[in-house]
Amino acid sequence: MATFNLKINGKTQTVDVDGATPMLWVLRDHLQMVGTKFGCGIAQCGACTVHLGDNAVRSCQLPVSAVGEQEITTIEGLSEHGDHPVQKAWLEVDVPQCGYCQAGQIMTASALLKHNPNPTDDEIASAMHGNICRCGTYTRIKKAVKIAAENNS
Amino acid sequence: MTLVKSTLGRRAFIRNTGLAGGGLVLGFSFFNSCKPKVAEAVGMELEMPKEWFEINGYLKIGDNGVVTIMSPNPEIGQNVRTSMPMIVADELEIDWKNVVVEQAPLNTNLYSWQVAGGSRSISSSWQNLRMAGATARQMLKEAAAKAWQVPASEITAIAGVLSHEASGNTAGYGDMASAAAQLEVPEQVELKEITDFSIIGTTRKNVDGKKIVTGKPLFGLDVQREGMLIAGLVHPPAFGKRLKSFNADAAMGMPGIKEVFSLKLYEDDFDKMAFHFTAFNEVLVVVGESTWQVFQAKKAIEVEWEDAPDVTQKMSMFGNQMEVKHPAGMENSEGHMSKLKELIARNAKVARKDGNPEKAFKNAAKIVERSYSCPFLAHNTMEPMNFFAHVTEDHAELLGPTQTPEWMEPAVAERLGLPLEKVDIQMTRQGGGFGRRLYGHFMVEVAAISQRMKAPVKLVYTREDDMTQGIYRPAYYATYRAALDADNNLIGFHVRAGGIPESPLFANRFPAGAIDNYLAEDFTVDTNITTGAFRAPRSNFIAGAEQSFLDELAEEMGKDPIDFRLELLKRAEENPVGNPESNDYDASRYAGVLELVREKANWGQNQEGIHRGVSAYFCHQSYVAQVLDIVMEGDKPVVEKVTAAIDCGIVVNPGAAANLSEGGAVDGIGHAMYSGLTFKDGSAEQTNFDRYRLIRHAEAPKAIETHFVKNDIDPTGMGEPPFPPIMGALANALYKATGRRYYNQPFITDKPPLVG
Structure with missing residues (x-):
């Protein structure tokens, strides 16, 4: 066990855990920030x-x-009031079915737009390749990413 | 208005006006928090009332006019938490923006069919939900009539406001809620005319949308409680193996680990329902302080496994007793396929026979014969199996993701030795279902663990646990034959279908009833690999096989594939073969979706470089036709577009239904093209998403368009029907694009291999 001072969503959080513990479980089990999902x-x-x-x-x-x-941002800290352009676009398109993968999809999409504010369809598909949606909301996700890009530009 | 006798059980109207802030129907909240003063209603914050008045088990009205509507069924992504309350709200006549939705707990006295299965949530509760809203509307009118001393029949209720035109009186629902809650429940209620619906038939966004996109705790895995322990399981590494012995010394010495023990789930004589079943009745349990610690300790247990003998499981399915044989031994996928091919001829039993198919085939000028197969599939809900339980000496509280709380409750009670009424089950939002969470052994497991540990416990499966635990979509195999005469007329049809361990055949579905000489046979092969319902069970294979075969047959006969199907459906409608009652489908509605998709997809207008396939299927009382367009990018087929036409009766929430149509298409393309679970020496060869391939962004259709048939038929299934037919549309479009037919799923590994 060791003490770690982590910068998460603009705040410093201190945890006492084994250094091998993945951030996923530090967030979920030790900091009760369960927006980041285990898949x-x-x-x-x-x-x-x-x-x-x-x-x-x-x-x-x-x-x-x-x-x-290094600064960590989770879905809980992406915006103060849930009004990040990607979150707004997700609501506008009404993307989710079960909703379980969507926090991860939103975090990947928002990182993509930071680096590439106007991605093409292929760039979106390529950046989002690592995020599975078992319900199959991919066409809605693509639409929402494009709306977020438009609203952000 | 339609006058109907109220058939809601009297117990649905137990009222409790004395209790403020909750009444009898209690919702749950995470982190043991108090009831919030402000609740999120349909995406915006609403001031909560000082007092709630419970009108019936489905709704309560606040003194400020805010209405809480209970959503009785499990939410697995089919959006019932929005769509079911919409039905109540429409009949109640309340503005949707004043509605707060709460998940109802399991309560078999108040609700019926609290199950996410068979695409029946909306259809089985349609009348009850309407009646709950209409009854409350009527009681509010009667309360106002009493207060104003005017006839109730002269009072109108619109958008939460009661008015009496002649006297000029008006009042909000909140003003009359207290008085309404004291009234006798009316014997008869007036339901709205379908043309007067103002919420049903309009798109309303997911009531949990804001919480989902901001990462609020919603799912079973998100449950946290003071003093809660985490449990993990270790099950045998192969089907056909069982626990012999174990040494947990190393695991017990690891940080945070509380206990390691073996758990026998059910006693041998326990009268199991099919949904209680588990492949591994004895497992090892690790209990610890945190999830990561438990996952690590699981790997440190030294276990010796041994071969399990032949087992015959007795279980019941809705009162029907059945025996399921699990032969000893470690099975392999190659063995499965050769057994299917070997037993198809030997074990086939006639399920339906019309005319004289033997003669038709004997006299045929040409016989077309094709065989189709698909592998086992794991459901792979994105949220792995998990559940929370807190069991004390005389009470059990369970909370988490289950599709069948009602059916699991007796198994939990039996295992704990508690009476049924001491077991409370509540549902979280669920990270997918697809049939996997119909089988709630994990609820019994966590309850038994909590009872032993005398502590609140959350059981968490790893992805590997989840993917190797069984309850898979069975592997299926089917051979279709068609007899054509010298003029290329279809004179005989024969399907022989089977699977491990169940047959996918629906003998009385199309094209039964459309062909004079028809023979349907099925067969089964025993296995010790456990299987269960997977989105649109059996249909999820046989639809694709049948629709591929019809496509090939149409080509052989020189007919347009849609025209060919319509000709058969015309025959089935006008002059059905056999007893018309025995045909499961409505031929005119079937034809209706084909005609609609033909129009909307501009079928017949060939475009350079676009290769199209069509398919149509009936299941869960709904009809779906799809046209799938492929373009070739080099040697890689890309799904450009899917156009779907759906007849599911009245569409409650068109936007949400379109989402399910899109998801069904993506899911079907994904599984037919990429997914499969294979076995070696009894073990699944794919244990996580590195080797189990699920469809990803770039492989999904670039666009999906859904069109609904407009009619006044009560709603039918929507979650499952768009899934099965797309597999046929995909195979048929792939043929147009590549020049070869695909018979064996996943198509990506069908020989010669597809590129991509």
């Missing part, structure tokens, strides 16, 4: 996506000891 545990489904700095990463494969000073 596969091997970085294949994208349900656990968070931002490490400006990049989308799979928190199930990110040991807490590797985070250091």
